[in-house]
Amino acid sequence: MKYQEYTVSPHNFEECTKCTVCTVYCPVLEVNPLYPGPKQAGPDGERLRLKDPAFFDAALKYCLNCKRCEVACPSGVKVADLIQSARLKYDHSPIKLRDRILASTDFMGKMVRPIAPVANLVTGMGVTKTALDAILAIDRHRSFPKYSGRSFEFWLNRQRKEQAAFPQQVAYFHGCYVNYNYPQLGKDLVKVLNALGVGVQLLDKEKCCGIALITNKMTKEATAHATHNVAVLEKAVEKGLKIVTTSSTCTLTLRDEYPELLGVDNSAVRDSVLLASRFIYEKLEQGAALPFRKDFHKKIAYHTPCHMEKLGWGVFSEKLLRMIPGVEFTLLDSACCGIAGTYGFKKENYKTSQAIGEPLFENIRTVNPDVVACDCETCKWQIEMSTGYPVQNPISILADALE
Amino acid sequence: MRFDTVIIGGGLTGLVAGIRLQKAGQNTAIVSSGQNALHFFSGSFESFGEPTRELADLFSEAGIHLHYKEGVRLMPMGTFRPSALSLEDISLFPKPQFGKKVLLVNIVGYHDFFSSFIAQGLEEAGMDVRIRFLNLTEMGIKAPGEMRSVQLARTLDRNWEKVVQEVRLLLKDDDTVILPQVFGLQDASIPGRIRQSLPAQVVFAGTLPPSVPGIRTLHLLKHRYGVLGGTYLMGDEVVQAHLYEGVVHSVVTKNLGQHYLEAGTFILATGSFFSKGLSSTPEKVYEPIFGADVSFLPDRNGWYNPSFAEKQPYIGFGVCTDGDLRVLKDGAPLSNLYAAGSILGATHPELGTGAGMCLRSALKAADSILSGPVPSHSDNSPCHSDNSPCHSEQSEESVESQA
Numbered sequence A: 001m002k003y004q005e006y007t008v009s010p011h012n013f014e015e016c017t018k019c020t021v022c023t024v025y026c027p028v029l030e031v032n033p034l035y036p037g038p039k040q041a042g043p044d045g046e047r048l049r050l051k052d053p054a055f056f057d058a059a060l061k062y063c064l065n066c067k068r069c070e071v072a073c074p075s076g077v078k079v080a081d082l083i084q085s086a087r088l089k090y091d092h093s094p095i096k097l098r099d100r101i102l103a104s105t106d107f108m109g110k111m112v113r114p115i116a117p118v119a120n121l122v123t124g125m126g127v128t129k130t131a132l133d134a135i136l137a138i139d140r141h142r143s144f145p146k147y148s149g150r151s152f153e154f155w156l157n158r159q160r161k162e163q164a165a166f167p168q169q170v171a172y173f174h175g176c177y178v179n180y181n182y183p184q185l186g187k188d189l190v191k192v193l194n195a196l197g198v199g200v201q202l203l204d205k206e207k208c209c210g211i212a213l214i215t216n217k218m219t220k221e222a223t224a225h226a227t228h229n230v231a232v233l234e235k236a237v238e239k240g241l242k243i244v245t246t247s248s249t250c251t252l253t254l255r256d257e258y259p260e261l262l263g264v265d266n267s268a269v270r271d272s273v274l275l276a277s278r279f280i281y282e283k284l285e286q287g288a289a290l291p292f293r294k295d296f297h298k299k300i301a302y303h304t305p306c307h308m309e310k311l312g313w314g315v316f317s318e319k320l321l322r323m324i325p326g327v328e329f330t331l332l333d334s335a336c337c338g339i340a341g342t343y344g345f346k347k348e349n350y351k352t353s354q355a356i357g358e359p360l361f362e363n364i365r366t367v368n369p370d371v372v373a374c375d376c377e378t379c380k381w382q383i384e385m386s387t388g389y390p391v392q393n394p395i396s397i398l399a400d401a402l403e
Numbered sequence B: 001m002r003f004d005t006v007i008i009g010g011g012l013t014g015l016v017a018g019i020r021l022q023k024a025g026q027n028t029a030i031v032s033s034g035q036n037a038l039h040f041f042s043g044s045f046e047s048f049g050e051p052t053r054e055l056a057d058l059f060s061e062a063g064i065h066l067h068y069k070e071g072v073r074l075m076p077m078g079t080f081r082p083s084a085l086s087l088e089d090i091s092l093f094p095k096p097q098f099g100k101k102v103l104l105v106n107i108v109g110y111h112d113f114f115s116s117f118i119a120q121g122l123e124e125a126g127m128d129v130r131i132r133f134l135n136l137t138e139m140g141i142k143a144p145g146e147m148r149s150v151q152l153a154r155t156l157d158r159n160w161e162k163v164v165q166e167v168r169l170l171l172k173d174d175d176t177v178i179l180p181q182v183f184g185l186q187d188a189s190i191p192g193r194i195r196q197s198l199p200a201q202v203v204f205a206g207t208l209p210p211s212v213p214g215i216r217t218l219h220l221l222k223h224r225y226g227v228l229g230g231t232y233l234m235g236d237e238v239v240q241a242h243l244y245e246g247v248v249h250s251v252v253t254k255n256l257g258q259h260y261l262e263a264g265t266f267i268l269a270t271g272s273f274f275s276k277g278l279s280s281t282p283e284k285v286y287e288p289i290f291g292a293d294v295s296f297l298p299d300r301n302g303w304y305n306p307s308f309a310e311k312q313p314y315i316g317f318g319v320c321t322d323g324d325l326r327v328l329k330d331g332a333p334l335s336n337l338y339a340a341g342s343i344l345g346a347t348h349p350e351l352g353t354g355a356g357m358c359l360r361s362a363l364k365a366a367d368s369i370l371s372g373p374v375p376s377h378s379d380n381s382p383c384h385s386d387n388s389p390c391h392s393e394q395s396e397e398s399v400e401s402q403a
């Protein structure tokens, strides 16, 4: 009878005891009556879909892929993975042009970066926003992330020699956001790591992690990205390098979405992919020290992004921030901000997106911090747009606090 | 990462022990792989006597008000059960006949509140019952998409005054109003305010899970633990322990991998079968993390009672400890690992069963820890249960004993 112990159903769906706990924590279920919720969309629906794919419910597209249901499930059911897999497998509706554009973060970055000032001007203009809203159904309330004139890769490449001189080396998976929109975060990371005696290298041509391709069900493209990235990560790991990241979502995608959703084997690199805050915390724990300024004062409220909650590494960012002399720290109640990557950009989701985020925004207004800290770039856009408070990655705050 | 105490399991037991230790100045962490049994909590702490000052303070500082009265409470299916220590929401009566004329209020579209069963029970106890339904839409309240207790409570917490108004219209000469337990999810004062606003005795009756008062209790305890500086690692699972000569040095978690959690003492509060604190194969019942000794009936046929409603022997199985609640492994106590809560099963009849036992053992384990390590190998009173002998495991795979 031993087989019982070794039989595992896909995404553990047979472990579901129908306890309803996941339904308590789904942010969409709370605000969108069209969404069936994690239990029905996940393990309940899977039983039906296995019988007949016709049971696939198009409303699964409302799932944010926030993974809060998985974090809550006492039985280890990978509820969100079940839902995303079902979308990849059964949803054959044509992919909208708008979704293709939103999902192609690195392609857009490459195309737009050289004309950044114009592009920023154009996407920021009322007329353009109205046009995007009308033609592509990208909600007019959204501000597009600004494009930077020089990419981060360009900047780091110019100081390859200096970086190579440091006794310890890491490779940095910077992601599209740092490369095209906000190189400053990458520069901040380099500053902090250099202060710890660690030099930073680029990978051998990383591609976008592909999370937006996955959630917009562009499976083929996503799998191509995953295969490419795992290969370049393997190259770095073979050289004995750890890979650091500054985005919780890229990290989760590289570590967990590749094998779970795309079936791409990343076992040779998974344990080497570390969020920078974890890498830095571990260095400090081993006795390294950072030269902190004496005159630093900041009231910081930390928001745990959904994918950070799933990774379970928020504790490293939290402990690092608490370590900075002069920081007054508040941990915000864990709640979804509502943007979920490209989800909140879509016109049909705008209202849901804002309603989901409201409890978090309210919490931030009550705490009234100088800055909100969080490790996710899309949360940053959402929180800044919705509350007016500035949002910084913990690594940037750390860099500011250094001499 | 190092703590004074690491608590495995973040349900009622883990949180109460954690709060007690933080209050005493310890730096603790709780690791919890999923949500817990408070999602099914009736609101009554079974088998706890009159609360000590310490316990009442611990709860009231968290914003949870307990009351104590020996009596009976109304169950979700219309039966009665002896109860004493309870949350304020729960009405305790000297005898089942707690009124003469009862207005039982249900909600249109809500299928998790069994008003006709309850009515039948009350009639058998000698009361006159009228069932009436509230129609939220007609009352100008937008009903939630998913009609479950928690979603309903989120809506009704904003609209409880409208409910009071409507119930007033329904009231005739009734002396008692029964409402489903779907009030006060975020604001614990709402049930009390409803009671004050109606000219009859108000009783809140249990619904199908998730339990609104249970979830509120969980959030308040968790919040309090955070305010006291505790670190709560949600959604992470302890998968392995490092032991050396009867001492636990560190534990390994799924999310943190190579980053071990070290501590001077550990508490095992992983719950019973539902929470996977205990597991079974066709041959045996075991504790998955430490391979601790477990008391269970050797004959599998004796584990269950075929009649669902009867007492089920397996509920009594639990981890064996010494008198200070230190966990036994191979017959001898591990000097810095304590067990508390429902993982003890009924192996300690003097602690009782249910949530009362969880409270008592949580405080006892915390006090044992605070009064310092007193390894008293003579004080081995393994397993108090008469019919379920203790079973030692040869070192489980998950335990890595260092040479």
Ligand SMILES: Cc1cc2nc3c(=O)[nH]c(=O)nc-3n(C[C@H](O)[C@H](O)[C@H](O)COP(=O)(O)OP(=O)(O)OC[C@H]3O[C@@H](n4cnc5c(N)ncnc54)[C@H](O)[C@@H]3O)c2cc1C
Pocket (backbone or CB within 6 Å): A074, B008, B009, B010, B011, B012, B013, B014, B031, B032, B033, B034, B035, B036, B037, B038, B040, B041, B042, B043, B044, B045, B046, B047, B236, B237, B238, B239, B269, B270, B271, B272, B274, B275, B276, B277, B289, B340, B341, B342, B343, B353, B354, B355, B356, B358
């Ligand atoms: C459905 C149900 C209803 C109940 N209702 C009542 C009631 O109304 N009144 C009453 O008095 N008692 C009730 N009980 C009894 C119950 O045991 C207690 O009420 C109490 O809530 C149990 O608390 P606990 O913290 O010991 O365990 P749990 O609440 O079960 O918590 C254990 C936690 O440990 C986590 N965990 C398990 N393994 C690991 C691991 N390896 N690593 C990390 N975390 C882990 C689990 O995910 C879970 O969150 C009920 C029990 C159940 C199952």
Ligand code: SF4
Pocket (backbone or CB within 6 Å): A015, A016, A017, A018, A019, A020, A021, A022, A023, A038, A039, A042, A043, A072, A073, A074, A075, A076, A077, A079
């Ligand atoms: S929480 Fe897990 S076990 Fe419970 S209903 Fe949801 S998926 Fe099933």
Ligand code: SF4
Pocket (backbone or CB within 6 Å): A025, A026, A027, A028, A029, A037, A038, A041, A062, A063, A064, A065, A066, A067, A068, A069, A070, A079, A080, A083
């Ligand atoms: S992933 Fe998030 S949005 Fe999707 S079902 Fe789970 S909790 Fe709901």
